[in-house]
Amino acid sequence: MKILKYSLDLYPKIELNIYLRFTLVIISFLWLMFNLMPLFPQAFSDFIFLFPYLHIMYSPVCHQELQKLICNEFGCTFLCARCTGIYAGVFIFSVVLLLKTSMPAYAIKYLFIAGIPIIVDVIASSISIYTYSKLAAFITGTIFGSTAFYYFYIGIQNWFFEKKRQVV
């Protein structure tokens, strides 16, 4: 089987600073938590004045179609199930990176492969092969989000390596 790792000779493993990794966790957590706030209005009652702003803030990121939002008895998320999945994937992977300090670089084609479930789900639900499922949308989003964040992390890892090489 073809070995799919590459470029480790050019960009050897380099550990990102714990503070930077922790910052990535905090940012992804806040982004996800703001989205989930309407599901728990009593817990965030002091921040309810932010809700209209958050609705606008998330609007360029997502279509925010009412029937595709994740809802409970109190309210609905600002983002649809798929976008919530994407950012949940980002958050989950950022937590994984807190524990696993460095990552090998895999070929970028896996990013496109991770996008296939989303495309299949969108097409299948659009042409009524099956009805739209928030769970399917969430899971496909999570797969893509975590993979995209992995490549973002690898990029940042490369950046630090380049900076270190320049200093040396």
Added chain:
Amino acid sequence: MKKFLPSFVSGFGAGVLSVVPVIKTFACCLIIPAAATLSILLYQRAENVDEKIETGKAIFLGVFTGLFAALFATTFEIFITLFTKQNDLIAAFGNMQSMINSFPLDDHLKQEVIDLINMVVTELKTTGFSVIYSFTLLFNNLVINSIFGLAGGVIGLQIINAKYKNR
């Protein structure tokens, strides 16, 4: 100025697409990262670079693509609202009102929030312009587009650099 040109061109394109109905819902997720990747390709062409590009350069191009896209998108959005007196906030006001009313919170607090949005919506419907709305939109676009531009630059660079992996 030359170093900003690739970001300026792709940022302008992204800014235009960001105000086109339907397409604009993909503004952050797809258009801005794609524009950031395009700016790296434009930089490669303009500078005649045929080797791996450094991540720092991609971050620079990505962030500035996001910032230019935010400036253009906000300007276009403000002008469109000024002439049509219609925008997403006005369209979503009904939903927002019912969402806030459904929260199990103090009526006085809910009314204050609704009054604040109502003030902005009324201003937009009558004059087509609201300082609060314009500032919110600009701030929002600058922050979000620069973050997505950065991410797009970093990930897009790996797609572009993949062809140099054996060099």
